[in-house]
Amino acid sequence: MAGSEAKKVLRKDGEHTVKVALSPTLTIGDGSFVVIAGPCALENTDQVEKASSAVKNAGAHVLRGGAFKPRTSPYSFQGLGEVGLKLLAEQGKKLRVPVISEVMEVNQLALMLDYVDVLQVGARNMHNFSLLREVAKAGRPVVLKRGFGATLEEWLLAAEYLLDGGTDQVILCERGIRSFDNTLRNTLDLAGMAWVKERSKLPVIVDPSHSTGVRSLVIPMALAAAAAGADGIMVEVHPTPDQALCDGPQALTPAMFEQLMQALPPLLSATGRSLAHHTLSAVSGGAR
Amino acid sequence: MAGSEAKKVLRKDGEHTVKVALSPTLTIGDGSFVVIAGPCALENTDQVEKASSAVKNAGAHVLRGGAFKPRTSPYSFQGLGEVGLKLLAEQGKKLRVPVISEVMEVNQLALMLDYVDVLQVGARNMHNFSLLREVAKAGRPVVLKRGFGATLEEWLLAAEYLLDGGTDQVILCERGIRSFDNTLRNTLDLAGMAWVKERSKLPVIVDPSHSTGVRSLVIPMALAAAAAGADGIMVEVHPTPDQALCDGPQALTPAMFEQLMQALPPLLSATGRSLAHHTLSAVSGGAR
Amino acid sequence: MAGSEAKKVLRKDGEHTVKVALSPTLTIGDGSFVVIAGPCALENTDQVEKASSAVKNAGAHVLRGGAFKPRTSPYSFQGLGEVGLKLLAEQGKKLRVPVISEVMEVNQLALMLDYVDVLQVGARNMHNFSLLREVAKAGRPVVLKRGFGATLEEWLLAAEYLLDGGTDQVILCERGIRSFDNTLRNTLDLAGMAWVKERSKLPVIVDPSHSTGVRSLVIPMALAAAAAGADGIMVEVHPTPDQALCDGPQALTPAMFEQLMQALPPLLSATGRSLAHHTLSAVSGGAR
């Protein structure tokens, strides 16, 4: 990558890596491992409450849930919109964890900022440069997913739009690319994640849910991501995956998520790392 | 494609295919072959004038040129913006041909409608569903490029967003996909074009410039597209490709474009077709 | 391709392109267009006779048929073996056309040479360097299919093994590559074909049957190949595709093949070319 046009996202000699503050009490990029979890789509009060308390109780650091869903078909469930954001924010406050949700267009941005701690730019919008510029101005931490048809270099250059736009609070998220083999939903490019981690000063996390599309592969790939040095994972959990309105087959049950959260600490410990933790002041003062 | 969620873009028994009016006097989708040509990016008055008169004189039906450029890097030339649109519209009026340019975001739409006859949604925005919905409302004819990482089904579903949004003035454009072989810029999927043409009632055109990225392959692929039944092509032409600010290596010289325009009629004739022509009233009344 | 390791397959200034003698009276590589046709697999006497006479009557230049079939599963029909080769050779003699069949392994080579005029190395064996070296020694004309996972450079280097092994009677055959879009069987890389044709002195043909896997796309892609400058095509034809033991969905019916053979001459004529023809002496003297 001698000829990379990316400059700001690359690691320079002697320069600290970027630590992104997901909340006043939670940081990613300091070597510890952050777990973001929750349902693919926010569906209703009961589902959001059950999913949220399940993931929080098992030890998740950040709560996720989609309110605006980019769907390939105009006839698929498009998300609850602001109603969903409210549900998510309520759970975040109640459980004292920061929340993340995807922003799909510039016009949603102001609304999103009222409810979420972390913004997500989805794979289909990685090349939406107008959106990237506006998100950068918001200054809120942002998870930038890799496009499923984007090279590693293009991913770094999309992040460069954010850094050039004035923020360095950027987390990269590998979520699988397309390959000729369609057995699984996507092909998880863990080596690409490690390659980016080596070159960029930004934290990099992995999404084992969208990348595989298969529940039983989520835990093995989450552990693999941890072993390979990722800064965290973003995992989908649903109280009753069979009834999910979106991507049920890849959602972990609460019991499986708990199993994952128990498997992570010894594995991280084997490579000298540990799960992230909210700092003490957080416990007393609330996540936000 | 028995399970296709696309419904409105598919051809139903006994139903006419869609004819898209590119101008009051020019139609695509009626079996004739339409040629859209011009520079990748609008650069300055001299370049726009020279490119426009060259392609018009050689027989192009529609003039193209990018004013807003989606660039992988934030540091690449991003286009002239409204200044470019003005130059393009002036040439369209002067030469009596409709003009097309790419709209990258919802906020540009009102401005674009003042200057262009046909809107283009680029490959990187095929999955930008918010943009698709707004473009549909504008009612202006739109060329929808296939995403370089999008399946044929997803391309049809993106068009479905447009038809579901209220317009059927949609032209599909195959512009190459990504494959493991990076010798050429993309892999032109002509069979995919033919497959879509067989199923959809929408006109389908081919971009032999972006798909190959190599000047010498543009004419062979343009002829192949015509032989395979495409409704037209979109080709990049630059008066001095070596000095182009964007994608020079794939731009035809005016002389090569002339050669292409001379090769097309006999080839189309061999399959019972011909180049489109502006109707008589157009000649007297202007393109718009 | 400045750094290409291929040397012998590349065109040098002032050097003649290679003309390959498919029979004493039929040449490929001289600008005319050669049609190779017949069933995917040789199945039985009746099928071979019907397919052969159908394609010969419609104007095919070479008769094809597989006796040894490389099948993904060990439980699929593996071909008739020598029995099939005999049937094929008989039809070739009777109809005075050369015949081609695939050689899958070194140990089959001596047997094949007794029956076929032209050897085929299949996509799955493009990287079988041991086979290439032995085929080169045989001196018989050979059609080298591109591997579905092979780059253009690797395809040329596989041909380089043949030329380095002592023969220049090599015809390259593009038959589609794998891409993320599995709607069609493969992604036909016509631009790759044109790119190779520009660089290599070897004739290049196209297989529109395996590349698409869909009967209705075979004619459009055959015409596209002709328009793009290919030296010929290899097409599958079956008297009753519904009953084919192998790849029925992509086989043309005899009626469709006739339609193709009528469409080709005007299209070739439009680009200053024509179908190949067996020379006069051939008509009196037999194909072999």
Added chain:
Amino acid sequence: MAGSEAKKVLRKDGEHTVKVALSPTLTIGDGSFVVIAGPCALENTDQVEKASSAVKNAGAHVLRGGAFKPRTSPYSFQGLGEVGLKLLAEQGKKLRVPVISEVMEVNQLALMLDYVDVLQVGARNMHNFSLLREVAKAGRPVVLKRGFGATLEEWLLAAEYLLDGGTDQVILCERGIRSFDNTLRNTLDLAGMAWVKERSKLPVIVDPSHSTGVRSLVIPMALAAAAAGADGIMVEVHPTPDQALCDGPQALTPAMFEQLMQALPPLLSATGRSLAHHTLSAVSGGAR
């Protein structure tokens, strides 16, 4: 994979998984983790000795080295042949570890059986069904690499050729596939490995060297493979990678390999596993 044609390689209810005996004292497929290491190509006595003692001292279980090299270009180093096999076998005897080398063609098989404990069928030969049938007859344990253009189903079906041929001593090896992103040599499909492991009764290992092509990514990917449940890894090690005749950039130095061998035990322990060990009788009796 409801419609899989593979039957013998799949896991059936109540049936034991296959344990493959790499030597009288070393088994793979019993849950422990096997490390195969050595140079890509066997080059000369000094290199083979140094590489062998380095990997053995660090704890490798099997010694690897290529004597016949499948090279894309006919002008690249093609391997030492029998001379190399002798060097490898000598080191195996001296160091009391089994050795593995790649068999490229049927005619090499008898020779290989004189020297190696385990046969390897390379990625380019996964579809060489003739070779698979002969290898099956030999009865020797075989590592079957996945073709870089092969689907997971095709890989299982290639193994099915081996099992149908009479042996179940088969180890599958994921070594990366081709994707549109050519930043790294291949795209390591760890999730595909886990998917196969879930369905097949055969042991599955991972090659982090060929899949990445980059030395610094080998350790992260080896650890990821262990965390994801692979039965082992095959890693390239060279005493002086800068002078390697083949694939130097991906070879670990002896020091890096030692580092890897120290990192594996705690990581495996975290998931309740451990490195394989040669049984006691082996220590006294020799590997073969």
